[in-house]
Amino acid sequence: MENFNTNDYYDDKPLQPMAAGTSRRQFLTQIGLGGIGLAAVPYISRGGENVPVLEAPEMQQVRFTVNGKPQQLILDTRVTLLDALRERLDLTGSKKGCDHGQCGACTVLIDGRRINSCLHLAVMCEGASVTTIEGLATGDELHPVQVAFIKHDAFQCGYCTPGQICSAVGLIKEGHAHSDVEIREAMSGNICRCGAYQHILEAIKDVQKQA
Ligand code: FES
Numbered sequence: 001m002e003n004f005n006t007n008d009y010y011d012d013k014p015l016q017p018m019a020a021g022t023s024r025r026q027f028l029t030q031i032g033l034g035g036i037g038l039a040a041v042p043y044i045s046r047g048g049e050n051v052p053v054l055e056a057p058e059m060q061q062v063r064f065t066v067n068g069k070p071q072q073l074i075l076d077t078r079v080t081l082l083d084a085l086r087e088r089l090d091l092t093g094s095k096k097g098c099d100h101g102q103c104g105a106c107t108v109l110i111d112g113r114r115i116n117s118c119l120h121l122a123v124m125c126e127g128a129s130v131t132t133i134e135g136l137a138t139g140d141e142l143h144p145v146q147v148a149f150i151k152h153d154a155f156q157c158g159y160c161t162p163g164q165i166c167s168a169v170g171l172i173k174e175g176h177a178h179s180d181v182e183i184r185e186a187m188s189g190n191i192c193r194c195g196a197y198q199h200i201l202e203a204i205k206d207v208q209k210q211a
């Protein structure tokens, strides 16, 4: 196997065979120093630890409608819709259960379609119409799904309920799930740690029947 001259490597030149007479120690030292140089680029030392250098956030304006009200926000492009709703618009009905798309507690409707708002960047909502649990009722009149959840006692602690209701509203609108198995499958992205599943199912079927 041939040895290579690392100086040539860091000059972005093709690797050249290392000159005869270069010792193994010299070679390893060059490799080590080069490695430190490369690794130092994205890190700074703080308190004895290497921490990544964070780039300044990229801010972007987003204009969208939330529960029928036009909103205009300037946001870090990394902010999720869930955080924008809860922390910028004080709409705390949508819950942060896992923040990883696994529990459904953050479900809202975008242009009528249900989505996990913890997985959706707020800046992707430009021009969209977002509906949260706070926007389902009409004045003092609850949405039929809200009424059915109360009637069928479809919650216990209530933490998952805003997401369950938004998901149920989306599901009914989709119109493809009618049997118990289909409804359970279509609602499987919404986890209820209290196990209110049977009552949630009854509530959804009740609304479908009325419709
Ligand atoms: Fe979004 Fe759990 S908080 S899916």
Ligand code: FES
Binding pocket: 154, 155, 156, 157, 158, 159, 160, 161, 191, 192, 193, 194, 195, 196
């Ligand atoms: Fe408690 Fe669903 S009602 S988590």
